[in-house]
Amino acid sequence: MGLPFTQAFVKHRYEVSALIRNAAKASKLLPENVQIVNGDIADPGSLEKFLDQTEYLYLNLNLQQHEKLNEFHTEAEGL
Secondary structure (H helix, E strand, C coil), rough: CCCHHHHHHHCCCCCHHHHHHHHHHHHHHCCCEEEEECCCCCCHHHHHHHHHHHCCCCCCCCCCCCCCCCCCCCCCCCC
């Protein structure tokens, strides 16, 4: 779900940065003008650094209703 939104934001000329766990995989999938930032939402340090430079945020998480807020799961095809 995150990739179609990213492509749409780029198409409408927004500056897009993506917090990515796997930069090599992301660079093959994301439009070339997306700024790739290495990090992980489960790592507060990398998340804070990313958010300090962010004006707006679109968050796409893989979470089931019955799970606790601190249970993070990567998407099968996620970056």
